[in-house]
Amino acid sequence: MKITDKQLNELALSKQEYQLIVKRLGREPNHLELGLFGSLWSEHCGYKHSKLLLKTLPSKSDKLLVEPGVENAGVIDLDDIAVVMKVESHNHPSAIEPYEGAATGVGGIVRDILAMGARPIALLNSLRFGPLSEAYSKRIFEGVVSGISGYGNCIGVPDVGGEIGFSKAYSGNPLVNAMCIGLVEPKYMARAVTGEPGNVLLLVGADTGKDGIHGASGLASQTFEEGREELRPTVQVGNPFLEKILIEACLELIQSGDYVGLQDLGAAGLTSASVECASKSKTGLEIDIDKVPLRESGLSPYEIMLSESQERMLVIANPEQVSKVRRIFGKWGLEATKIGLVTNTGNVIIKSSGEDQADIPVELLTDPPLYEVDGSKPNWLASLQSVDLSKILLPPLGVIETLIKLLDSHNVSSKKWVYEQYDHHVQTNTVIEPGRGDAAVLRLKGSKRAIATSIDGNGRLSFLDPEIGGAIAVAESCRNISCTGAIPLALTDCLNFGNPETNDVAYQLNRSVKGIGDAARKFDVPIVSGNVSLYNESHGQSIYPTPIIGALGIIDDVERITGSGFVSEDDVVFVLGSDQFDDNYNNLAGSEFLEVIHGLVQGQPSIDLDFEFNVQAVCRKLISKGLLKSAHDISEGGLLSTVAESCIIGGIGFRMVKLTKQRWDIAYYGEKQSQIIISVSRENINNAISIIKAAGIPFMELGVVGGNTLDIGNDGSISVKTLSDCWYSSIVSS
Secondary structure, X not given: OOOOHHHHHHOOOOHHHHHHHHHHHOOOOOHHHHHHHHHHOOHHHHOOOOHHHHOOOOOOOOOEOOOOOOOOOEEEEOOOXXXXXXXXXXXHHHHHOHHHHHHHHHHHHHHHHHOOOOEEEEEEEEEEEOOOOOHHHHHHHHHHHHHHHHHHHHHOOOEEEEEEEEOHHHOOOOEEEEEEEEEEOHHHOOOOOOOOOOOEEEEEEOOEOOOOOOHHHHHOOOOOOOOHHHHHHHOOOOOHHHHHHHHHHHHHHHHHOOOOEEEEOOOOHHHXXXXXXXXXXXXXXXXXXXXXXXXXXOOOHHHHHHOOOOOEEEEEEOHHHXXXXXXXXXXXXXXXXXXXEEEOOOEEEEEEOOEEEEEEEHHHHOOOOOOOOOOOXXXXXXXXXXXXXXXXXXXXXXXXHHHHHHHHOOOOOOXXXXXXXXXXXXXXXXXXXXXXXXXEEEEOOOOOOEEEEEEEOOHHHHHHOHHHHHHHXXXXXXXXXXXXXXXXXXXXXXXXXXXXXXXXXXXXXXXHHHHHHHHHHHHOOOEEEEEEEOOXXXXXXXXXXXXXXXXXXXXXXXXXXXXXXXXOOOOEEEEEOOOOOOOOHHHHOOOHHHHHHHOOOOOOOOXXXXXXXXXXXXXXXXXXXXXXXXXXXOOOOHHHHHHHHHHHHHOOOEEEOOOOOOOHHHHHHOOOOOOEEEEEOHHHHHHHXXXXXXXXXXXXXXXXXXXXXXXXXXXXXXXXXXXXXXHHHOOOOO
16 A cells, blocks of 8 residues: 555654564554554554653662552552552644543543552542643633533542743643542552463443544644644543543453453554553454444444543453453443454464455564663753853842732642542542642541642743753642652653754753753652653744653651741741842743743752752651641742641731841742741641751741731731732732
């Protein structure tokens, strides 16, 4: 058959890759076979430009029950129970059809957790949009939030945390990263395997339609410019009510033990689900495409194999188990349809009307070419990093006026309008809910223990220094769970970047992975799962390099946790991690203050990972001994914004007794890493200070909790109500 450039572009295959397929196969593939290669060799499934880098990340821990990258998600052993976690992206689908793109992103990550045998217990999300002043970005923002809430609320999985950022860098290409956590008893953990030849492939859930064809290759694995309306058919359509039934049916099957393997149909649909199972088990497959239940007539074998219709799972069972599988799914009103067999040929054979439509070795489909991604540091980046920030003049606004402007910034302001649309108490595990702490805390029922989880990233810092930005993403995600009292155990990552075939993005991706790896090794936490989303750009403009890190931590006593709001009159507030107001101009590098007030994204971010590790360890020790009333890390908006947030969340004022003699813009609004605002009751001050000093961590007394105003001495004061009104009203419904 004659292959056109259009066909190759549709499948995100280069001419060189096509020639490699022909060489390895020993012949030209037919249309269906080329579709299989295109999907499984796509960036989304094959990780062509990232797998070699991902192998450099730390992935070892005696707490892990599966090797990272082998199964659908990471599994962390907590002795009697295991936690399953993963984050994935649904960026391009959400740019085209925000509601369905975000909704099916939730559905897909939930099925990844379900495929491990775990009950999904929590959702988090990390989102990026263009400025809400842009009509397009506002529409995408509202559609995505609606899609997340519409799907998550229906399936009964609480959305307990997340973060949202806004920048023109995301105007044409939003980021929608969904994270899910599940629980499973280790003995019930499922695997995506085929078992022995003769086992049966059973397809359960929704019927197959035309939605999502080329989703993995044509949409997720290349850039997209004009003609977005034409791409709508590549976006899947979700049915959360069916997903809820599918969850319960699969969990009942898993409890019964009457199956061999389980896999969800996500990117590349039936193609990836079946072939990846066969690859891990070193078997072959024979699929009768005519047996696949269809939502509409006339679908070709190509469309059926590449469809990404949602709410579908592949069950592999031995012949004696088939009737039991059908009985369980039938109880839930679902059919389990036999579509094929496991073979010993090592090939995937697809049949229709009794004839072979495709016959390819499994090992060829799952062995895409892997590319070295490096790149050199671009000159424009060196110029941004070397800018002398000391030449920036103090803004004409005063301290209080600047604070109001920052609290009104969409990157700092409350995201209450978003999270109030999510059900975060269903399943009754949520202890610290959205907006009350630096991380979500979920109780482990029947135990004193709890888990904490957060998700973080800062594209602006990664733009200014990809390596430092990657390290900071890990540090902040761990810092947030440390601020609740939890010990970091594991990480999951979603790497959102532009076109890796360009020098600048190759450099960003390479250095970012190095920074993530360095920080994860310092914290001794493995990267247990994740996703890479490349080609995030529009009109030739790449997004900020945006590595997103999800963290999981364990708390031994759920009674010993802290939130981020101030609690009681006369409590004393300290800055943990600093003993003075720092006048280093570079603390303004990449700060919200610098962009909002001066319109600049410049400077050289920095972090000392050894120091960061020690600060977090001390914070956790103080919490475990019951000495802290609150803990809130300093990040976007700087010290004074953090203090204001603690006042707002606690509904109580604060009087600063330590006043800066340095430039107030740096002291109050710089974003130096490794600092935490903590509050302590007076009777616990001596014990707290003793522990901090013993660890050699610098600290300073900042002020006292009380009253109904935020008082900054000669720099002015403002009522907590005014601060609260500003912070909560910045992002509201249209």
